[in-house]
Amino acid sequence: MKTRNLLLALALVGGCTVAQAGDYSFGNVSFNQLNWSPSTLDRTQAGPFGAKRNFQYLEAEGGIGRSWGDVYGFFDLENWNRNDKDIPAGDRRYTTKVVARFNLAEVGGVPVKLYTHVYDTRGHNFFDQNRVLGLGTDLSFGKVWFKPFLGVHQELKYGVGANMNGYMAGYVAGFDFTAFGQPFSVTQWHETEFDRAKEYTTLASPTGTTQRRTGQNGAIGLWWTPIKSMTAGLQYRYAVNKLGVAGNENAVIYSLKYNF
Template structure:
């Protein structure tokens, strides 16, 4: 099962980060575990069924997931990572034909290394997902990022880089990716609140990532038998969230999840995510 490979990658990345940062001066750090429920909109479920793509084997469906997340900043740069266990009760040795309801493991690790005394960084991230229906995909982005911090609670980290994809029956450079992560800390009614947003824009995708041929006469997009999965040569993926730090140990949040020409559906998709975190 490819889930084992994903988990091994996450563990290896965590071990590498730990070894690298052991002797560095730490500026900040956080870690948490959370329980989350993702609720796709009715329109998204319908579009994922009707617009082709992977909906031909099952429309998107709502799911629970467990997440472990951590990050830290050091004198040389910063690191971040998470691992998600989606549909955790669906794991079984027989697999699951419907990928939307399969047990999945998703993991991401990122690192930004300072370029001299500037706010620029060498940037890289690895995202990997696999499931019990034997689907897997890994995405590597290598490029640069920039740190922008304010004294009123806002921070922004934009990035841009080359995108390499390794997945079922395909591997190679897949255009580029640009995006950002940002956060804003503020008080509301005396309570500690935070807004966060992560956003990824893929561009100049290879045709093979836009879909696949399902007939012997099909050679590419536009041919009879071409099944669109991600649709266009560009795509959007992200989420914006509102967090309430109820105590130093406990955080509640609601997220608006969005994607377009991504996640196996050549159309716009949106969902609400409800989260409860325990902070270490």
């Protein structure tokens, strides 16, 4: 309970700080279409709780950086154009993520940051909230930037409750470049959950259910910003032993953003 309260408090502090001026800030709203691969759809339809369905989602996203650290967050409205509660994966879902990183010290010129994130998704008769508390840093090599983290993981899940759920390691990374006279960028986010608690290891498989203590989750994106206010994106979404399903899952996300 103490870990839960600390994570939520840090997220709230970060959210309040977003309103202040900073060294950088950004914000956008976007329309997104996520299409699972045919193999992913075929494998998950018979699962007890891992069925997938292509869907659209609307997103509001933003972040800010200051001398104390940085905050990033988004809110997604999934299946905004429908709400099929009787169809697996067809209900309207609400997803929020807040990441707050606070500068602690520098070791050999490398910043050490307190890292925390809260990820919450919920729909009809379902919710899942992940909380991570740990350490992270910032690394840059020219136009390439890399922000890794490692922390303890707590999860609150429908039908399971709140428990410590092992550890999570991950990163966000990217770089900007110019091609054909146009500005582009490549980004990636990735998370590895390991040493998961037995309450969270049950996954759907073609033969029923199975147990997996390690899972992968992430996406790689290519972004084109022809004008300052508009960005178009193409993402490859992937997961391994995650999202309720054993084995590989993958999807393509098409995005169009309006930048503030």
